[in-house]
Amino acid sequence: MNHDPRLGQIETRLSVFPVSLSQEYRAAIDLLRLKMTPDELEQWAVCGLAVAEQGARAWEVALEYFQSSPTIFDNYSATTVLEWGELGNEISQGSPSVAVAYLRASASVFGIGSHEIILWGKLGQSFYKGTWKSTSLACKFFEITPELLNYITYAELERFAGFIGALSSRSNDLAQECLSLGKDAFARLGDAKGLLISLLTTIVDTSWRDSKGCLEAAKSGLSMLRESERAQFLIMAERLSKSGERGIPKFLLESSTGFAQLSPHVQQAVFGLAEDLIQLHPPAVLDFVRNSPAILGRISDRELSIWFDYGVQLLASNKEGGMAYFRLESARSQELIDSLSAVVELGRVKEVIKLYCRAL
Numbered sequence: 001m002n003h004d005p006r007l008g009q010i011e012t013r014l015s016v017f018p019v020s021l022s023q024e025y026r027a028a029i030d031l032l033r034l035k036m037t038p039d040e041l042e043q044w045a046v047c048g049l050a051v052a053e054q055g056a057r058a059w060e061v062a063l064e065y066f067q068s069s070p071t072i073f074d075n076y077s078a079t080t081v082l083e084w085g086e087l088g089n090e091i092s093q094g095s096p097s098v099a100v101a102y103l104r105a106s107a108s109v110f111g112i113g114s115h116e117i118i119l120w121g122k123l124g125q126s127f128y129k130g131t132w133k134s135t136s137l138a139c140k141f142f143e144i145t146p147e148l149l150n151y152i153t154y155a156e157l158e159r160f161a162g163f164i165g166a167l168s169s170r171s172n173d174l175a176q177e178c179l180s181l182g183k184d185a186f187a188r189l190g191d192a193k194g195l196l197i198s199l200l201t202t203i204v205d206t207s208w209r210d211s212k213g214c215l216e217a218a219k220s221g222l223s224m225l226r227e228s229e230r231a232q233f234l235i236m237a238e239r240l241s242k243s244g245e246r247g248i249p250k251f252l253l254e255s256s257t258g259f260a261q262l263s264p265h266v267q268q269a270v271f272g273l274a275e276d277l278i279q280l281h282p283p284a285v286l287d288f289v290r291n292s293p294a295i296l297g298r299i300s301d302r303e304l305s306i307w308f309d310y311g312v313q314l315l316a317s318n319k320e321g322g323m324a325y326f327r328l329e330s331a332r333s334q335e336l337i338d339s340l341s342a343v344v345e346l347g348r349v350k351e352v353i354k355l356y357c358r359a360l
Helices: 007-014 019-032 038-052 058-073 078-093 096-106 114-125 134-148 155-170 172-204 208-220 227-242 246-261 262-282 283-296 301-317 319-326 333-342 346-359
Strands: none
Touching: 007 019, 019 038, 019 058, 019 114, 038 078, 058 078, 058 096, 058 114, 078 096, 078 114, 096 114, 096 134, 114 134, 114 155, 134 155, 134 172, 155 172, 155 208, 172 208, 172 227, 208 246, 227 246, 227 262, 227 283, 227 333, 246 283, 262 283, 262 301, 283 319, 301 333, 319 333, 319 346
């Protein structure tokens, strides 16, 4: 196989493990010896041996190391390959399972630089806290990264990982769910992905249980909107979250569903009014934006401004009454819509019509 006694000695020590390990070692050396100097090759082999001799399951990590090394070398320099292997050795000392996930996923991570692939490995390693749940989260991060990088940049991945890390301090299970949901949400959001990550970073500090709902809403609701509209929704949602408001997932999902049916001109009118309302009383914004598509089904955007102004005046004098107004739960709110609209909802007059028909 080789003429270097040092490599032969390493193979002899590897022979005490399952035969597949020696086979992968020889196969990797046949490919790498043409690309690495003898010293580099020996350093690479010593690292694999050190991994294999760590403990009972460590040979499985070494097997993955030998299998993945040629692919890693196709994309990175020998210096990076050696640094990558040393990090795998370090991770394996804490958790062989996480190390296997790291080494395996490395062979599928493309498009990131030499420095970034090491930072990425340390990023995934940071999720491991010595528990089986943290082990599962770290493995999941490595497994899903190749797919995530199809939709987001490495810089965005780092920010998303920061959110996942913060969320895992509250719930590892929820953090794992959000990792999977993130892939599907990012695939549909276009250039608004960074804004979604900003919202999630805020949500985890203000109402972390809403994290999953925000990703689900982004996946299903916001994907129906044009890109500029998604951006406005996410910016507004983050401002509301920072003000302490809850119910952001419902706001994103229900509002975007209705907004998808409105013209861009009308949408901009609503966003403009909502921005004014944030300054006055943020809790009313959720109900206003969520109900505005239904209101605009009966009155024009000009008439909406008239209806809105009355609600603002009511909020200034009576917060509870103003909230009921924007929730469409007050009689005055409904009456004003009726007076502004040439359309009368059948549900509101059906009993009168029924009595009239009976009289006839």
